[in-house]
Amino acid sequence: MPKRRDILAIVLIVLPWTLLITVWHQSAIAPLLAIQKACHHLVKEIFIIPERLAVHHHRLSDEGAEGKRETGGQDSKEYCASDKDIVEVVRTEYVYTRPPPWSDVLPTIHIITPTYTRPVQKAELTRIANTFLHVPNLHWILIEDSQRRTPLVTGLLRETGLNYTHLNVETPKSFKIRGDTRDPKIPRGTMQRNLALRWLRETFKNNSSQPGIVYFADDDNSYSLELFEEMRSTRKVSVWPVAFVGGLRYESPKVNAAGKVYGWKAVFDPHRPFAIDMAGFAINLKLILSKPQAYFKLRGVKGGYQESSLLRELVTLSDLEPKAANCTKILVWHTRTEKPILVNEGKKGFTDPNMEI
Amino acid sequence: MAARMKLKLKTVFVLYFMVSLMGLIYALMQLGQHCDCTEHDLPKDRAMSRLQEELYRLQGQIRQLEKMKQPEKQPPKSSLPTIFVITPTYVRLVQKAELTRLSQTFLHVPQLHWIVVEDSLHKTPLVTNFLMKSGLTYTHLHVPTAKERKLQEGDPSWLKPRGVEQRNEGLRWLREDRRTQPGEDSQQGVVYFADDDNTYSLQLFEEMRSTQRVSVWPVGLVGGMKFESPVVEGGKVVRFHTGWRPSRPFPMDMAGFAVSLKLVLANPDACFDGEAPMGFLESSLLKGLVTIDELEPKADNCTKVLVWHTRTEKPKMKREEVLQVQGLGSDPAVEI
Numbered sequence: 190m191p192k193r194r195d196i197l198a199i200v201l202i203v204l205p206w207t208l209l210i211t212v213w214h215q216s217a218i219a220p221l222l223a224i225q226k227a228c229h230h231l232v233k234e235i236f237i238i239p240e241r242l243a244v245h246h247h248r249l250s251d252e253g254a255e256g257k258r259e260t261g262g263q264d265s266k267e268y269c270a271s272d273k274d275i276v277e278v279v280r281t282e283y284v285y286t287r288p289p290p291w292s293d294v295l296p297t298i299h300i301i302t303p304t305y306t307r308p309v310q311k312a313e314l315t316r317i318a319n320t321f322l323h324v325p326n327l328h329w330i331l332i333e334d335s336q337r338r339t340p341l342v343t344g345l346l347r348e349t350g351l352n353y354t355h356l357n358v359e360t361p362k363s364f365k366i367r368g369d370t371r372d373p374k375i376p377r378g379t380m381q382r383n384l385a386l387r388w389l390r391e392t393f394k395n396n397s398s399q400p401g402i403v404y405f406a407d408d409d410n411s412y413s414l415e416l417f418e419e420m421r422s423t424r425k426v427s428v429w430p431v432a433f434v435g436g437l438r439y440e441s442p443k444v445n446a447a448g449k450v451y452g453w454k455a456v457f458d459p460h461r462p463f464a465i466d467m468a469g470f471a472i473n474l475k476l477i478l479s480k481p482q483a484y485f486k487l488r489g490v491k492g493g494y495q496e497s498s499l500l501r502e503l504v505t506l507s508d509l510e511p512k513a514a515n516c517t518k519i520l521v522w523h524t525r526t527e528k529p530i531l532v533n534e535g536k537k538g539f540t541d542p543n544m545e546i
Numbered sequence: 547m548a549a550r551m552k553l554k555l556k557t558v559f560v561l562y563f564m565v566s567l568m569g570l571i572y573a574l575m576q577l578g579q580h581c582d583c584t585e586h587d588l589p590k591d592r593a594m595s596r597l598q599e600e601l602y603r604l605q606g607q608i609r610q611l612e613k614m615k616q617p618e619k620q621p622p623k624s625s626l627p628t629i630f631v632i633t634p635t636y637v638r639l640v641q642k643a644e645l646t647r648l649s650q651t652f653l654h655v656p657q658l659h660w661i662v663v664e665d666s667l668h669k670t671p672l673v674t675n676f677l678m679k680s681g682l683t684y685t686h687l688h689v690p691t692a693k694e695r696k697l698q699e700g701d702p703s704w705l706k707p708r709g710v711e712q713r714n715e716g717l718r719w720l721r722e723d724r725r726t727q728p729g730e731d732s733q734q735g736v737v738y739f740a741d742d743d744n745t746y747s748l749q750l751f752e753e754m755r756s757t758q759r760v761s762v763w764p765v766g767l768v769g770g771m772k773f774e775s776p777v778v779e780g781g782k783v784v785r786f787h788t789g790w791r792p793s794r795p796f797p798m799d800m801a802g803f804a805v806s807l808k809l810v811l812a813n814p815d816a817c818f819d820g821e822a823p824m825g826f827l828e829s830s831l832l833k834g835l836v837t838i839d840e841l842e843p844k845a846d847n848c849t850k851v852l853v854w855h856t857r858t859e860k861p862k863m864k865r866e867e868v869l870q871v872q873g874l875g876s877d878p879a880v881e882i
Contacts, residue, residue, distance in 0.1 A: 198559065205566035212573050294600055308767055312745040312854035319651040319748065411643035414650065432882040433639065436865030438875075439882055454876070456865040519882045522643035527857040533770030533789030540787070546766040546773050546851045 288351055289325040296400035296421055297326045299389060299474065303381030304342065304408050305334035309526050311341055311546060313408040318349040324417045328401075330388065332381035333357040341545055358384045375487050376495045378407070383484045390481055393474065401474030405467045409526050412468075416520035419512040420471040426504045429513035431469040432522040435493075440466065442509065444516050450509040462506075463497040468521045470496070476503055626657040627755055628735040630720055630807065634712030635673065635742050636665035640858050642672060642882060644742045649680045655751045661719065663712035664688040672881060685723075689715040695820060707827050710820040713739055717810060717817055724811055735807035739800045743858050746801075750852040753844040754804040760836045763845035765802040768855035774798060776841065778848045783841040795829040796838075801853045803828070809835055 300321065304310060314331075321327050329351050333342055336359045346353050360380050382405060393399060402423050406412065420427055428450060430441035435457040442465065443452035453464035463470075477483070486498035513520050534540065631652065635641060645662075652658055660682050664673055667690045677684050689711050697706050717737070724732060736757045740746065754761055762783060764775030769790045776783040776798065788797045796803075810816065819830035845852050869875045 201559075201563060205563075205570050209566075209570055209573055212570075212577060292600065294597060308772060309854065309856055311851075312766065312856050315747050315854075316647055316651060316745045319654060320647060322654060323650060411647045413646050430880075432643070433861035436862050437869070438639070438863070438866050439880065441876075456869065517880060519642075519880060522640065522646075522882065523861075524640055524643050525859040525861070527859050529767040529855075529857070530770050531767075531772060534772060540772045540775075544764070544773060544775075544849065544851060546854070 288322050288327070291352075292325055295326040296402055296474075297328050298324065298402045298404060298417055298421065298471075299328045299330055300404050300406045301330045301332070301382055301385040302406050302408050303332050303334060303378035303385075305377075306339060306341075308529050308531065308546060310408075311345065313526060314342065314345055317406070317408050317412075318345070318351060320412055320414070321351055322349065323414050327352065327417070329353040330385045331355055332385050334360050334378070334381055354388065356381075356384055356388060376485075376490065376492075379485045379487055379495065383487075386477060386484060389474065390478055393478055399474070402471050403474055403477055404471040407467065409524060410468050411522040411524045413520045416513075419520065422510075422512075423471050423473045424510060425476050425508050426470055426472050426500065427510040427512045428465060428470045428516070429511070429521070430516050430519055431466045432519045434466045434469075434523045435464075439519055440464065440469070441516050442469075442511055444511045448511060448515060450506055450511055450516075458493055461494055461497050463500040464493070465496055465500075466523060467496055468523060470500065470509075472503060627807075628657045628659050629655065629751055629755060629804075630659050630661060630735055630737045631740045632661045632663065632713055632716035632720075632737065633740050633742050634663050634665060634709030634716075637670060637672075639861055639863070639882065641742075642676060644858060645673070645676055648740070648742050648746075649676075649682060651746050651748070652682055653680075654748050658683065658751065660684040661716045662686055663709075663716050665691050665709070665712055685719065687712075687715055687719055707818075707820055707822070707824070709741070710818045710827065714817040720807075721811060721814055724807070733808060733811060736804050737807055737810050738804040741800065743856060744801050745854040745856045747852045750845075753852065757804050757806045758842060759809055759840055760803055760805050760832060761842040761844045762798060762803045762848070763843070763853070764848050764851050765799045766851040766854035768799045768801075773851050774802065775851075776802075776843055776848050778843045781843070781847065782839055783843055783848075784838075791825055794826055796832045797825070798828055799855055800828055801855060803832070803841075805831075805835065 302317070304314065318329075321329055329346075331342065331346065331353060333339060333356070335357050338355055338357045343355065346355055358380050360375070360377075386403075389403065393401070402420050404417075404420060416429070419429065428442045430439045432439040434440045435455050437456060441454045442450045443454050445451050453459045453461070455461075455464040458464060480503055483499055483502035485495055490498055633648070635645065649660075652660055660677075660680075662673060662677060662684060664670060664687070666688050669686055669688050674686065677686055691708075691711050695706055695710070697708065720737065736754050738751075738754060750763070753763065762776045764773045766773040768774050769788050771789045774786070774788045774797070777785050777787050786792060786797045791797060813835055816831060816834045818827055822830040866875060
């Protein structure tokens with residue numbers, strides 16, 4: 190008899206609480222579901238429209254080589270479900286119309302590119318600008334390794350029509366690479382990248398709610414346009430494979446079945462905290478702003494550890510987000526341009542030095 | 547004592563029961579009323595309203611553009627002469643990277659038709675898929691180079707002329723294709739030979755569009771110099787500024803000239819001569835088409851460099867080779 194009473198007592202205690210909890214849940218979830226559906230709908234509409242804005246070409250069909258439009262699906266679910274934003278943008282052939290329209294919805298990609306004067310500089314910047322002109326909401330931060338901003342770069346930036354910031358900081362000669370040796374005192378571009386990070390932190394101090402992604406792009410690499418859309422959904426730090434680094438066809442993060450990074454597929458020191466190339470990761474701007482002390486280490490950095498010197502202050506391995514189909518596609522190539530042979534210039538220089546190349 | 551304890555427990559029980567019951571009733575009352583959960587929904591609402599604004603704005607833009615398009619019933623095709631770009635390409639590690647960034651430049655150029663000719667026996671899936679996704683108007687051809695003409699491993703790049711058969715194939719296809727196209731418009735155009743590792747500025751294509759016969763301009767980083775260039779006096783090309791074999795009939799690089807389609811079609815036998823000595827490849831085509839004083843100088847009377855003869859380093863595969871020997875090479879199914 191007392192046992193039954195106990196049971197009754199327990200039931201009487203637990204019942205009201207369970208009812209309460211279920212009632213609360215119901216009231217909270219229903220309106221959210223309605224919003225999500227509406228959100229999906231709107232997002233789908235928005236991403237079909239920019240295509241129609243572009244002028245369509247009449248496509249000539251050739252022998253078995255019919256050009257088809259890429260129909261990468263819009264992943265509206267990703268956008269509406271969380272703070273993530275649209276992953277893929279449907280592209281089609283379009284006429285040169287200066288940078289794509291700026292959208293208020295997409296997070297800005299801040300691209301940090303250090304550059305220095307050498308014969309191929311204008312060529313490299315020209316072709317990389319041609320790539321960036323396709324990417325919506327792109328902000329190019331170009332930092333020259335020079336005492337003053339050069340007219341070559343100033344003119345080039347103005348002509349491209351891109352959204353840019355032009356900075357400069359000179360690496361002290363004692364830090365620079367000596368002659369042809371590949372043994373620099375500090376890795377090239379470090380001071381320039383740090384300056385850009387500082388600029389970002391100073392510019393976006395108060396406006397820390399503006400979404401943005403930071404990517405370090407060297408001026409001689411090759412980037413596919415898909416890469417920029419993959420990185421736009423970065424929450425903290427996202428990673429992907431890079432071709433032609435580390436003496437391999439490509440280096441890549443190791444991703445387990447659960448979609449988490451657990452190691453690095455590399456031969457050159459795979460036990461580095463982050464065995465990844467500068468072109469293989471992107472950082473959410475919020476993370477950069479929230480850790481104002483995180484910079485690339487200037488001195489005492491072993492070869493290949495530069496990326497780790499920044500990343501270890503920002504994330505841990507488990508926080509990394511793998512992109513490019515769980516790190517199975519190559520979307521960026523670490524190409525290097527040959528140094529042109531200028532042997533016929535001779536000592537005095539044969540060609541008109543006033544002509545800008 | 548025991549009775550008192552029991553009593554206390556009972557009151558506690560009753561109190562608890564009453565409190566929880568009242569709480570439940572309160573919650574049920576709340577359910578029926580207007581929920582003020584702004585904290586929860588505000589960011590989502592904001593996102594929604596932004597999206598809606600964006601949508602209306604874009605819809606407005608479309609309407610405007612469609613209105614503008616209406617009077618222009620003719621397709622834009624007829625207003626600009628087409629630039630036919632002939633690019634020979636061959637399989638190597640950096641091929642996809644080079645083609646990718648080249649296509650990103652071409653996507654900016656209106657009325658461009660890319661003729662890609664592979665140096666291979668069959669069309670490779672890499673190039674086929676790449677061209678399909680590129681978004682460009684293209685033609686995909688292929689012709690293998692004869693073995694004795696091919697550069698062997700370890701040969702310096704200047705030993706044998708490259709891309710000769712491929713460019714000639716491009717010309718042949720173009721001539722055949724234009725014969726089947728009716729109308730005068732289809733005979734308008736410019737032919738340009740663009741290698742896949744050079745760098746092109748967008749202005750170059752606008753300069754070459756107005757070519758009547760053969761137009762020329764400076765090329766950067768070629769011939770062992772900062773740039774090679776035709777020398778212009780009085781609006782005409784008088785000689786060439788080059789550090790290497792200036793006695794050639796046309797001492798310039800493949801990237802330094804464009805030929806009008808009319809001229810190509812009018813001279814059906816003009817093509818590149820693979821047997822020509824080193825550096826004479828361009829001349830082998832041009833000498834049958836124009837004389838020096840017929841050349842049209844572009845790029846501000848040949849004072850600006852709009853194209854650079856960049857070359858891409860061969861990536862170091864030391865570690866890859868070591869791994870391959872061990873059978874642990876990187877997954878060949880991943881396309882690079």
